[in-house]
Amino acid sequence: MIEAHGLTKRYGDKVAVDNLSFVVRPGVVTGFLGPNGAGKSTTMRLILGLDRPTAGSVTVNGKPYRAHAAPMHEVGALLEARAVHTGRSARNHLLALAQTSGIPTSRVDELIDVVGLHDVARKRVKGFSLGMGQRLGIATALLGDPSTLVLDEPVNGLDPEGIRWIRELLKERASGGRTVLVSSHLMSEMAQTADHLLVVGKGRLIADVGVKEFINSAGRNLVRVRTTDPAGLTKVLKTPDVTVTPSADGALSVAGLSTDQIGIAAGKAGITLLELAAQAASLEEAFMELTHDSLEFTGTSA
Amino acid sequence: MTAPAVVQRVTPARVVLSEWTKLRTLRSTVMSLLAAIVFVIGFSILVPSVIRAHWPPRDPRDALNFDPVGVSLVGGFFAQLAIGVLGVLIVTGEYATGMIRATLAAVPARLPVLWAKALVYAVTVLVLMIPTCVLGFFIGQSILSSKHIETSFGHPGVARAVIGSALYLAGIGLLGLGLGALLRNTAGAISTLFGLLFVVPVVVHFLPASWSDAIGKYLPSNAGQGIYSLHPDSTQLGPWTGFGVFLLYAVVALVLAGVALVRRDA
Numbered sequence: 001m002i003e004a005h006g007l008t009k010r011y012g013d014k015v016a017v018d019n020l021s022f023v024v025r026p027g028v029v030t031g032f033l034g035p036n037g038a039g040k041s042t043t044m045r046l047i048l049g050l051d052r053p054t055a056g057s058v059t060v061n062g063k064p065y066r067a068h069a070a071p072m073h074e075v076g077a078l079l080e081a082r083a084v085h086t087g088r089s090a091r092n093h094l095l096a097l098a099q100t101s102g103i104p105t106s107r108v109d110e111l112i113d114v115v116g117l118h119d120v121a122r123k124r125v126k127g128f129s130l131g132m133g134q135r136l137g138i139a140t141a142l143l144g145d146p147s148t149l150v151l152d153e154p155v156n157g158l159d160p161e162g163i164r165w166i167r168e169l170l171k172e173r174a175s176g177g178r179t180v181l182v183s184s185h186l187m188s189e190m191a192q193t194a195d196h197l198l199v200v201g202k203g204r205l206i207a208d209v210g211v212k213e214f215i216n217s218a219g220r221n222l223v224r225v226r227t228t229d230p231a232g233l234t235k236v237l238k239t240p241d242v243t244v245t246p247s248a249d250g251a252l253s254v255a256g257l258s259t260d261q262i263g264i265a266a267g268k269a270g271i272t273l274l275e276l277a278a279q280a281a282s283l284e285e286a287f288m289e290l291t292h293d294s295l296e297f298t299g300t301s302a
Numbered sequence: 303m304t305a306p307a308v309v310q311r312v313t314p315a316r317v318v319l320s321e322w323t324k325l326r327t328l329r330s331t332v333m334s335l336l337a338a339i340v341f342v343i344g345f346s347i348l349v350p351s352v353i354r355a356h357w358p359p360r361d362p363r364d365a366l367n368f369d370p371v372g373v374s375l376v377g378g379f380f381a382q383l384a385i386g387v388l389g390v391l392i393v394t395g396e397y398a399t400g401m402i403r404a405t406l407a408a409v410p411a412r413l414p415v416l417w418a419k420a421l422v423y424a425v426t427v428l429v430l431m432i433p434t435c436v437l438g439f440f441i442g443q444s445i446l447s448s449k450h451i452e453t454s455f456g457h458p459g460v461a462r463a464v465i466g467s468a469l470y471l472a473g474i475g476l477l478g479l480g481l482g483a484l485l486r487n488t489a490g491a492i493s494t495l496f497g498l499l500f501v502v503p504v505v506v507h508f509l510p511a512s513w514s515d516a517i518g519k520y521l522p523s524n525a526g527q528g529i530y531s532l533h534p535d536s537t538q539l540g541p542w543t544g545f546g547v548f549l550l551y552a553v554v555a556l557v558l559a560g561v562a563l564v565r566r567d568a
Contacts, residue, residue: 049410050403051567066410069311075407083404085328085395092327093404099320100408102310140404 001026001179002047002148006056009042009203016042018203019056024181026147029174031194031211032183035291039203040183041080044152047181048077060148072101072144078137080152086126090117090136093125098143107143115139130157138166148179155189167193187287191215201291223259226251226275227266236269237262245288251275314414321418325392325426334388335426338381338471339434345377346438350445357449370453371463371532374442375435378467378530382474385427386495389478392419393559394488406568416560420479427475431468439464459532462541466529473526473549474499480555484562498551499523519544522551 002024009017017039024030032040045051047058049065057064060075068074084093094108112121115135120128125136134157141149149170155163170193174180184190190197190211197214199207207214227233230252234244242256254262259278266273310316325331353373359365396402409415439460443452453460477498481491503521506514518524519538526548528534528541538544 045403045568048403048407050406068410071312071410072408077407079400079403079407083400083402083407085324085399085401087328087330087395087399088324089327092323093401096320096323096327097404097408099323100312100316102313102316 001062002058002060002150002181003062004043004047004056004058007043007046007053007058008055009039009046009051010054015203017046017053020200020203020205021056022198022205022208024148024179024198025196026179027174027177028195029170029180029182029193030196030198031190032181032198032200033187033190033194033287034183034185034200034206036185037202038185038200038291040185040200041152042203043200044077044079044150044181044183047150048075048079050079070101070144072097072103073146074144075148075150076141076144076146077149078134078141078151078154082125082133082137083140084125084133084136087124089122089124090128090139091121093136094139094143097140101144103143111139111142114142131159131162134158135162138169146178149173149181151180151182153183153185155184199287199291206291222279223254223257223262224251224275224277224279225254225262225266225273228272228274232269233266233271236265236271312409312411312414314418317409317414317418318422320408321415321422325422328395330391330395331388334384334391335430337384339430341380341384342375342377342431342434342438342467343441345380346374346441347445349373349376350442353451354445354449357451367533368451369532370443370446370451371439371460372530373446374439375464375467375530377438378435378471381431381471382499383496385431385471385475386478386499387492389423389475389480390482390488390491390495392423392479393482394486394491397486398488403568412563413560416483416556416563419483420476420556423475423479424472427472428468431471432465435464435467453532463530463532466541466545469545470526470530470548473545473552476549476552477522477555480552480559483559484555520547522548 004020004022007017007020008015020039020043032043034040042051046053047060047065060068065071065075088096091108091112094111095105098105098108112118115138117132117135117139120132125133128136134154138151138154141151151170154166158166170180170182174195182193194211196210197207198205199209199214224247225233230246230250233252237244237254237257242254245253245255247253257265259276263273263276350373396405405415406412436455439455443454446452455461455464478491478495481494482488485491485494499522503518503523506518506521508514509517515537525539525544528538528544529548531541534541534544539547
């Protein structure tokens with residue numbers, strides 16, 4: 001169980017995490033979702049006591065991480081940037097960390113097999129691919145058989161088989177009554193892995209909901225419109241209740257209006273429509289809609 | 303999924319074991335320490351051989367001040383470069399690669415990591431360099447013996463100077479480690495270390511004589527040289543007093559590094 005109360009972190013005058021309060025419960029996979037720069041990694045560093053909060057507090061199983069006598073048994077972490085000395089072999093890296101907590105060498109060798117690094121365990125980490133680095137990071141997180149897992153973007157760089165393996169691992173840990181917090185900036189990934197979502201943007205908590213609930217509430221219908229004059233149509237359609245988002249192929253994605261309403265509006269304005277089709281919102285779009293206002297870097301929209 | 307892990311408390315002894323594993327499993331450790339040994343042994347052959355070939359010196363005063371220990375252990379000067387740099391890298395290598403986050407997540411109390419690194423490195427340097435300096439001393443003496451200008455280990459001050467060479471090197475290693483932990487940056491810490499050892503004495507030398515006499519002997523390289531000199535310079539501090547002052551620099555760097563480690567974000 002991870003509990004954050006008013007957690008705030010400022011670096012100079014930049015606020016990375018802004019008054020975040022949440023509870024990550026055991027037994028379910030909790031997804032920590034937000035665009036890049038939303039404060040996910042900072043929050044994870046605060047949980048592990050690597051950074052000190054400017055205000056507020058965060059505890060793991062009722063105590064600050066630092067106060068635990070056997071910290072690797074409480075939390076296993078995969079941190080965003082690789083936290084490995086690249087001049088050391090994978091096995092020696094794991095061994096050195098295991099020794100701090102009296103974890104036997106047999107456990108190190110076992111985990112090397114579990115994460116599929118057997119053939120390269122004695123090679124220096126310098127030559128590892130991103131996926132191999134992730135597997136080593138996951139082995140590090142599992143060393144102490146922790147009651148809580150904190151994984152920052154674990155699927156980054158993994159092949160499809162590795163991604164499936166991670167999902168199963170997380171579900172298995174959670175169903176065994178452990179706490180799992182896993183971050184991602186991809187809603188589609190979270191939809192397949194997580195049971196519960198913490199959505200953050202610009203360091204603030206935007207949503208604390210079940211995944212199913214989130215999908216249902218976000219499931220407003222979208223209309224795909226292709227036109228010769230996207231800018232003109234956007235101007236015609238846009239009201240506070242309507243969002244118009246340009247998509248990659250030049251079409252517009254309109255939320256809040258029916259196909260009929262759009263067709264009539266376009267006709268009145270004398271704008272030629274090439275395509276007009278209703279479609280269900282994808283999770284990614286729902287997520288984008290939710291976090292749009294809190295994106296740190298937003299591309300200029302038409 | 304797997305057999306349960308046996309997890310116990312983090313103890314200082316376990317952190318020391320972990321730091322020993324970290325130290326011995328990096329190529330830079332092996333290379334730097336091997337270089338230090340090769341410097342000491344190599345120069346213990348080279349310098350006494352050259353002196354033997356040109357003995358006696360033209361100026362009889364040189365024969366009077368002859369230090370058979372010093373000429374056997376000239377390599378210590380070069381060994382200090384390798385050992386100082388490795389001391390810096392032991393800490394800055396972790397910051398540069400991000401390893402420090404894994405280390406501090408495993409040992410969230412933080413300070414045991416710094417003390418363990420310092421202990422493991424100082425002991426490693428001593429265990430390797432005491433025999434190396436003793437061996438270099440005997441190699442040098444055997445070369446000098448053909449001109450009957452050698453000394454024996456039992457001669458007053460000789461054992462102190464030979465073992466003192468290794469003590470000085472361990473002190474340099476600790477100073478490098480402390481500066482690395484304080485500055486968290488390889489280039490900055492190496493520049494600071496060698497600036498303190500080699501540049502500051504030159505700058506102080508150019509100050510007015512009354513100033514340079516007062517300050518000079520307290521600089522780390524000057525304070526530390528008595529311990530490995532057979533005939534310590536009378537204008538400098540005594541061997542053990544000087545070594546104490548020299549070690550104080552390393553201790554101050556380590557204490558400041560400890561404060562920074564606890565206060566600053568990783």
